[in-house]
Amino acid sequence: MPEIKIIDLHFKNLDHAIASYLLPTNEGPILIETGPYSTYPKLKKGVEDLGYEMKEIKHVFLTHIHLDHAGAAWALAETGANIYLHPFGAKNMEDPSRLMESATRIYGDQMDTLWGQMKQIPANQLIQVEDQQSFEFGEVQIKSLHTPGHAKHHIAWQVGDVIFTGDVAGVKIDKGPVVPPCPPPDINLEDWKASINILREAKPSALYLTHYNQITDIADHLTALENILDDWAAWIQKQMRANLTNEEMVPLFMKYTAEQLRNAGLDEPTIELYEAANPSWMSVAGLVRYWTKKES
Incomplete structure (x- = not known):
């Protein structure tokens, strides 16, 4: 197992909002997550x-093509990297115009400062990965x-x-x-809980979250995630x-979730950091869409 190197991308000049992970191998370094292009200099x-x-x-x-995870992938592709991703995300990385148009409708004039630009990645550098597929780089295997x-991707x-x-x-x-980050359009509680069980069944010794932690108390962490996912979904449904x-x-x-964080003992700067990493208004939009589709 290589030594995992954590790179803090200092998103919005904040500590511990978005991470990239570098894995040294005897065939060269591997990167997991790129963050947005706005933080490319920090990467x-x-x-x-x-x-x-x-x-x-x-x-x-x-892990997926949302801009906070994949927005700088094109810059790595330009320097020769292959980009490994879910087949459902490949089209939007080969031609990101639709992805960027959708994000611009949400973020407007904040696009450049939050995310930066996104360029096309040639199809031959996009490696579409099936479930349970493995890759070996020297002594390191990634599944x-x-x-x-x-x-969904x-x-x-x-x-x-x-x-x-x-x-x-989470x-x-x-x-x-x-x-739980719950942005539109793909939030699905049943699928999410099934995926949480996939993590449990893999019996890992640690989870590395992009936002932003190493987790070793895995059973408690995943149970707490399920509980708050249900709590937020029920709150939205009630409204x-x-x-x-x-x-x-x-x-x-925003008031409801901030109060939950205060009750957990967090100070106001940390609550603001949580809001930067996981904007509350995005979870409203995502969970409303989930319930609308489910109950239609």
């Missing part, structure tokens, strides 16, 4: 501080675990007895509680049945 510096150049990274593994629920990557979980194991920053609009729900949900 480059992190790689160089570990003694590598960006052009040495020939294999990049994405894919298709884990939908947060996104989500993959967790198992390396030895650890798993890099993207968003399927967001947990420093000593705070785990929370929908009271005929509240998304716009009306957002400030109420």
